[in-house]
Each structure stands twice: as C-alpha cells, then as structure tokens.
Amino acid sequence: MRVLAMLDGTPADPLTPLIRVDDLGLTRGDGVFETILVVDGKPRELGPHLDRLANSAAMLGLPVPDRARWERCVQVVLDNWRGGGEMALKLIYTRGPEFGDGTPTGYAMGLPIGEKVLAARAAGVSAVLLERGYDPAIVARAPWLLLGAKSLSYAVNMAALRHAESMGAAEVIFTAADGSVLEGPTSTVVVASGRTLRTTPPSSGILRGTTQGALFRAAERAGWVTKVEPLTVRELKDAEGVFLASSVRKITRVHTLDGVALPETGALHKELTALYESEY
Ligand code: PLP
Known part of the structure; x- marks a missing residue:
C-alpha cells in the first residue's frame, strides 16, 4: 500500500x-x-x-x-x-x-x-560506534557541510548501516573527531541514568529529533531531569540505558554496543515508551 x-x-x-x-x-x-x-x-x-x-x-x-x-x-x-x-x-x-x-x-x-523497524521496536538492536569524521567545532564555521540539515544526501548514512551489518550489528552510533557521541544514521541517541535523560545538542551538527523532543517533554512533566549537552562514549557505556529515537522506530533500546551486552532495560524501555505515547 x-x-x-x-x-x-x-x-x-x-x-x-x-x-x-x-x-x-x-x-x-x-x-x-x-x-x-x-x-x-x-x-x-x-x-x-x-x-x-x-x-x-x-x-x-x-x-x-x-x-x-x-x-x-x-x-x-x-x-x-x-x-x-x-x-x-x-x-x-x-x-x-x-x-x-x-x-x-x-x-x-x-x-x-518496514518489517525491520517493527522487529527493532520489539526486540531492540545491537549497535556499533562508527566515526562520522568531523569535529563539532567545524559546524558553525562550515555551513556548506550541511551538518544538521536533513538533506537527501543520505548515501553516507546508508553506507554506515551496511558497514554495521557487515560487523554483525543492526545499527550505528556515530562519534565525532573529539570522541563525543553524535546520532544514529536515522535516529537520535538518548541515554538514561538515575532518572535523567540526556542527548547531544543540535549545535554538534546533528538533527533536532522530534521523537526525542516529545519524549523529553513528557519525561519533564513526569519529574525526570533532561539534559541536552555533549555526551562522551564513556557516559554511553556506563548508562543505565541507551536508546535510539526516531519517528518510525519510536524509542528503540540498544541491547549490545560494540559487541558488549548493555544492562537489561526492559522496564526502563516500557516506562520511556509509555511517556512518549502519553504525548498523543
Ligand atoms: N537523526 C537523523 C540523522 C535522522 O535521519 C533522524 C530521523 O530519521 C533522526 C535523527 C530522528 O529524528 P525524528 O525523531 O524527528 O524522526
């Protein structure tokens, strides 16, 4: 259809x-x-x-x-x-x-x-960290790079996903040259720890996520703290939960990062999904 x-x-x-x-x-x-x-x-x-x-x-x-x-x-x-x-x-x-x-x-x-999205929503995904190849400091200086625009030039994003698949993972979390965490090829990274949700700021050259925005709105109303600030890979690995948010996949949990199992987030995922759904 x-x-x-x-x-x-x-x-x-x-x-x-x-x-x-x-x-x-x-x-x-x-x-x-x-x-x-x-x-x-x-x-x-x-x-x-x-x-x-x-x-x-x-x-x-x-x-x-x-x-x-x-x-x-x-x-x-x-x-x-x-x-x-x-x-x-x-x-x-x-x-x-x-x-x-x-x-x-x-x-x-x-x-x-798509079937893949439905499966990811239900079971979560494994992800690998891949370098995106720029330093966030260049974003303001080089507007022609179109960092943060949702342009049709998604060949790099799709190539990154194929590379992840060749490594046995379904998803990618891009990192910047300064080691900070950016976004997925088609998603926003959200990290949860101790009733605080965090995501990377658009000033790092990533898209302003509408799903992450909806989740953060609902979470704030429910008493969570939300922070939009640069994230390190260490913080990602130490988090209670790592999620990829996007319009079609909603809030998808990352169960494995670079081949290492992350903490079980069944209950947390349920809670965040309920918060997101409460917006509609
Ligand atoms: N970042 C990138 C690169 C994307 O392509 C997308 C969506 O496809 C997102 C983030 C998530 O945005 P949204 O939640 O508005 O769908």
Whole structure:
C-alpha cells in the first residue's frame, strides 16, 4: 500500500514515473526530506517536522517551503490511505529539474512501516560506534557541510548501516573527531541514568529529533531531569540505558554496543515508551 500526493495537492499513482530525469534531487541529492509517523490517521509532531523541513531548506538555500501547501498535501495522503493503523509519511522537497524554471519538486508519500523497524521496536538492536569524521567545532564555521540539515544526501548514512551489518550489528552510533557521541544514521541517541535523560545538542551538527523532543517533554512533566549537552562514549557505556529515537522506530533500546551486552532495560524501555505515547 503506497499513497502519493504532489505538493499542489494532486493525488498521483506511486507506480507511474513522475520525476524528471534531470531533477537535482535525483542527480545530486540536492533536496531535503522528512519522515513522519502517522497513527490512526494522525501525524505525530507534524509542526516540528515542518519546522525542520523549513530549517533544512534554508540551510540548502531552497525556496521557503509553503507550509499551508504542505499541510494540504499531507491531508490528501492521509485521506487516501487504506493501509492500516500506522504509516510512514515522507515529505520530499528538491531543487527541481536542472533544466527547468527553478520550481522545486515536492511530494508526500505514505508507506507501510518496514518489517525491520517493527522487529527493532520489539526486540531492540545491537549497535556499533562508527566515526562520522568531523569535529563539532567545524559546524558553525562550515555551513556548506550541511551538518544538521536533513538533506537527501543520505548515501553516507546508508553506507554506515551496511558497514554495521557487515560487523554483525543492526545499527550505528556515530562519534565525532573529539570522541563525543553524535546520532544514529536515522535516529537520535538518548541515554538514561538515575532518572535523567540526556542527548547531544543540535549545535554538534546533528538533527533536532522530534521523537526525542516529545519524549523529553513528557519525561519533564513526569519529574525526570533532561539534559541536552555533549555526551562522551564513556557516559554511553556506563548508562543505565541507551536508546535510539526516531519517528518510525519510536524509542528503540540498544541491547549490545560494540559487541558488549548493555544492562537489561526492559522496564526502563516500557516506562520511556509509555511517556512518549502519553504525548498523543
Ligand atoms: N537523526 C537523523 C540523522 C535522522 O535521519 C533522524 C530521523 O530519521 C533522526 C535523527 C530522528 O529524528 P525524528 O525523531 O524527528 O524522526
């Protein structure tokens, strides 16, 4: 089951070719995207996702996304979805055809949640630490590196996941050149210890996670302390629980890091999942 709507609100057949072969999103990865979880017809964190789309577009110098048009386009996909309770809703926004009139390409696509994600939600994942190859100090100095933009150039992220698989792990936690912890290729790292939740700040060149944001909101209301500050690998290894948060995977526990079993987090995972779900 797949549902597609173009940014002008026209529903389209997802199996019919629609993108021009010179689209810069296709030829150069020159565009931005979002993936949103929809449960029972309700998109989660749509506002923060549209904010992040706008922020990524600004970092790439793309035309400002028209929020009302995106909201209408999302509604067309929601209205046409017959694929069950959960959907992954992708928003794609590219610089458009290289030999066009400068109009960006935009569309929203509804997809089922993949089997791998469902398995990770249920059983947790093993992860390896891999170097991302930059020092957080470069983020402010080199905006052309697009660190912190959700650009379509995810080939490096996908390559890191394949590398992890070749090492027998399902997931990756990236580290920076200064040894600090960054994020996963498609997730935010959240560490729990003594009723404190911590995550790395976006100023380190990572995405501002909408799922982590929702979890921290709920946790603060329930009396947890939350901290957004640089994390060391030592803190990760010594934590009571390490989690990967993302829209489609929700809060997934990391049960093994670099081949070493982490503490059992069944009860903690249940509690954090309940906090996250209490937001909806
Ligand atoms: N970091 C990266 C690199 C991602 O690609 C994602 C989501 O796909 C996230 C973090 C988590 O963001 P969110 O919780 O908004 O889905």
